[in-house]
Structures are given as C-alpha cells and as structure tokens.
Amino acid sequence: MTARIIDPAEVARAYRDGIRGEVAALESPLTLVGFLSEDGGPSRTYASYTRKGCEDVGIRFDLRKVTRLQAEAAIEAANEDPDVHGMLVYYPVFGTQQDTYLRDLVEPRKDIEGLHSFWARCLYGNRRTYDDGKKAILPCTPLAILKLLDAAGASTTDADQPYAGKRVVIFNRSEVVGRPLASMLANDGAEVTSFDIDGPLRFVPRGTEVGHAVEETSVTRGEALSAADVVITGVPSRSFALVAAHELRPGVVAVNFSTLKNFADDAKEVASSFVPRVGPMTATMARRNTLRLYLDRD
Template identity: 40%
Template sequence: MSSSDVPKTCKVILADTIAKNLLQEVHDTLAKIQAKDAVRPCLAAFLANDDPAAVKYAEWSKKTCEEKPLRQMQGLTITSGFTFDLRISDKETLEEAIMAANDDDSVDGIIVYYPIFPGNVQHDKYIQETVSLSKDVEGLCHKHLYNMYHNVRFLDPPANTKKSLLPCTPLAVVKILEYLSIYNPILAYGNRLFGKTICVINRSEVNGRPLAALLANDGATVYSVDLTGVQVFTRGQGIKQPRHQVHEKEGWGLEQVLPLCDVVIGGVPSDKFKVPTELIRDGAVCINFSSFRNFDGPAIKEKASIYIPSVGKVTIAVLLRNLVRLIANRTQPDQDSAKARARSDAFLEG
C-alpha cells in the first residue's frame, strides 16, 4: 500500500455540521412549547464596543436567527426563526438600555457583547448583573453561575421544573463533546465524563473557568491552564463529591499536562499562542474555542484523531437554545397540559 492510500488519521469537523442538529432541536422544542398564535421570540442584543469579534458574532447571530428550520414537525406549526434586535449603545447609557429591555414584555432574551470596559472586569461583571434572571440568555448572572459551580441544575428545587442556564461558549463545547461521543451515554447523567482527562487552556471568568467546572462536574479530571499556572478540577476519586473541587498543581505547565489528556481545548485570545503539538498525545481530540487559531493546523492533523477548528456556530445555536429554555421556564397558568409537559421536558438533559 502506498503512502497516498493510507487513511487519514485525523477527522476535521466543522462547527456548522454540529450546529445544524442543535438548531433543529431548538426549532422543534420551540414549536412544542409555544401557543399557535405566538409571535417570534425576540433576542435583544446590545453592542457597546467596536471589537471585530463581537461584531462578527452579532452578524452570525442575526443570520442564524433569521434562518428557517430544516423541516416542519408533523402536526406542529413552527415559527419561522427568531427576531434579532441589535441595539447599538454607548457605554454610558448601556445600563439604562438593558434595564428598559428587562421591563419590555416584547423582549424574550438579552445578550450583551463583552468586553464593554476592557481592563475593568468588575465593571463588566456589574453589567452582567444588570440583566434580569428571566432574560439572561447567556447564563452569566449570579444565580445561574452559582448553580453551575455548585452543580445545581434547576432554579426551583425540589420541584425541578425550571432549568438553570449555562454560559453559551462553555455549553457549546459540552455539546460538541456530546456529538463526538466523548460523553458516555451508558453512564448516569452527570457522570458521563468519568475516566476522561481534559485540558482547558484559558481560565477566564466568562469561558475557561466555567468550562472547566462544567466538565469536572460531569465527572472528568480537568487541568485548567493559564499564565498563572495549572489548577486541577475534579470531583475526587470515584467522582464521589457532589461538585468539583479545585487544587493547585505547583510547578506544573503544559509540559506535564498535555501528555495526560484525552481532550485538549484551546481558548487563548492571542494570535501569538500555539499549543505545542509535540506535547499532545497521539489520537487526542483537539478543540479550538478562541477567535484565534490556537493549534497549528497542518501539524495537529498529523497528531489528533479529531480536530474542531472553531466553535462559533455551535455557540450561536446554544444561544438560541438558551432563549427557548428561558421561554420554557416562564409560568403559563392558562396553557394546556401538553404544553406544560413540553415546557418541563424542554432540553431534558444538558
């Protein structure tokens, strides 16, 4: 057999392939929970910076919102897409604009494109808290983040009818791992990453740290790497802890971490950073969620078994999934029993 006949060892999967199935699930679920005469759900998007990545994210979101579902569910009328309402604001009036959207019954969900105040994380965090819990499509307000870190999956225990929301990019990575069958469906829900070792290169409060917590809460051993060092997120031996614990790995770096990992996830927001390919174990799954390419494309295809070069379109699909979940969480006293059941069952897992 010549070298040209040898099968390629790496499968490159584009985000669009994964996003299509998620978007169809979103449309199907929306059709089940909405009344027949319901208007299209409205997502109010606030842009108060000129960050090219934020502008591109807004453009992709608008396009995805306006797309029609791939199929119509039998016996159900599917609303044709979502309304994407981009609202350009300046930093000084952003808080008031968000509060007005909180009180606007025509707005179903709110997204804010960060950073608003580069270098001032606390001010951005203040803006996150301005968004109403009932409209926080990004899952960044305190209640959602508290539940995520403490592995609490519902807003209303013990009734457990209203699900917590998860931040969009971390949840997008989770959905990609589910698509790739890294999650083991044979295991109990909440333990399906047991036995997996994962590296997340980024520990930002918006993406990297929540992602490490999510993966560890689902049973993985997660090495979280940033400029300050390495932390390991784990539920302990035999995943017996109810939620993840965090421990410092003094003196560790990528040299110690990467050879151990089944999955390597890059999220460094710099065009100068590249994950050292030579340290990655043969056959690892590599996922890039940064707006910059954290992996050397040609080299990683010789090392990884699966490579996901970007996650953007999956993130937008998850954004709309969260929007539908917000709608499902609302109390609807006059709805019929079928709609009530559909709301309770919306996106039952994850």
C-alpha cells in the first residue's frame, strides 16, 4: 500500500472558490491590513504571499510598513477604523514578550488569525459561538489541519463528534498550533496524546458541553503511535527521531505541518493518506476568517 498524498493547495481550491464567490457578492470592498515592521526576512516574503492570496479571492490587501515603535499606535488606529475589516501583524516586531502584548492589542473581531486570547478562551472552553450565535473564529493552522483531515477521510459522519472513537497523536504543543489543535480534536470526540519536549499529555473528550479535559499520562511514544488513527507532526528540530513505518498502524492518516521532514520515507508505505505540508491551506483559512469576521461585524 502507498499513501494517497493530499495536496493542500488542491484541497484549498474549493474553499478559495467559495470565498471568491462570497466576496464578489459583497456590496462594499473587504480590506485586510497587514503590519510589517521589518524590511527583509521571511515576514516580507509571507506578506507577498498574503497579497497574492488576497488578490486571488478579491480581498483588498493594504500592507502598512511600520517601525517597531509605531506598531502599537498603528494597531490601535486600525482597531478603531471601520474601513479596516481584518488585521495581520507580521511577527517578530520586537522579538520579545512585547510581541505577546501587541498580539492581544488587536481587536478580536479583526483578528483573522484567531490567536487573540478571546478566541483561545472560546476554543479551550468549547464555546463555539459568541455574541448570540456568531461562530467563533478558530486559529488558522489548526483549522487548516482539521480541513485537511476531513479531506483525508480521517473524520466520521457524526455531525456533533466527528472524531468520536478516534485516537490521535500530535507532536507539538505550542500555543499557536499544537495545544489548540489537540483541544479542537478532543472537543470533537478524539482521544489525543500530545507530545512535547516537556512530556506527554492526554486531551480526552468530555461531551459537547465541557468539550475536553487534559490529563497527565505516562504513555510512551511507541504505545501512543501504535494505537493512533491519526498522527500529526510539527517538530521544528532536526534532532527529532523521524516517525517510521514500524511505529505506525497500517491505514493511519499522517500529517506534517513542520517545515522540516518529521516522517521517515517508509511511513508512506503504511499510511492511507499523507499530508506533507499545510501552508497553502492555512493561508486560505486566514482569508476565510477575514470574510467571516466581515460578515459578522456589527
């Protein structure tokens, strides 16, 4: 058996078509503002991808170059500006804890990345709506991975708990991807084992009201992997021991969102589906969040 390779750009296409159609039907232009504080580096490249992605679906992208010291006032002005519908801050700005301060300075209803603590609290508490029925925004990369898992056939048809009975292993527990992703999957019924440098944790489903609970565990990598229906990796280190075929259940769905390779080549021989990267889907989900926040604005 060789895994079906899932191309995130391909899966994203249908979403982009949908977004393009909805944006075209809007009566006024939809504007996303990006704040870039560095002249070079990966942020600049990422901003040019954002521009292309926005143009592709008809969203106006307004990239504003700011110094690190201008960023705070620029974000506050954009918070108040009714013509700014979404915001994207390219980090690092200071490269210190001050960036965390900036991140939470963005008005949640303009935070298209879904990283504001307002959205994090919704997610961890399994509160799926806010303001009397508006759907809560989810962080882009975890949301992208959920959509790719759907495309890979990893979910069930249970509308309330699409991951009921599924076992998931995630290598990464960052605040940006790994922890929210584990929580979202457990809210959807999965039993998730989360590995990070400070050890494993279990995210266990607790029904649609509570969502999930988190528990300490002493499960080993080998035990968790051999039972997993889904394995998701996001380890940005070359010293990580690649996940190999002999560790995996035949038919597993495998996803890597690290920029480094986290699966050994032979993993594809046992997996039913393999998602080698997530990036294009993340960018599409950012556009989707932009549209959603626009439609749900007061």
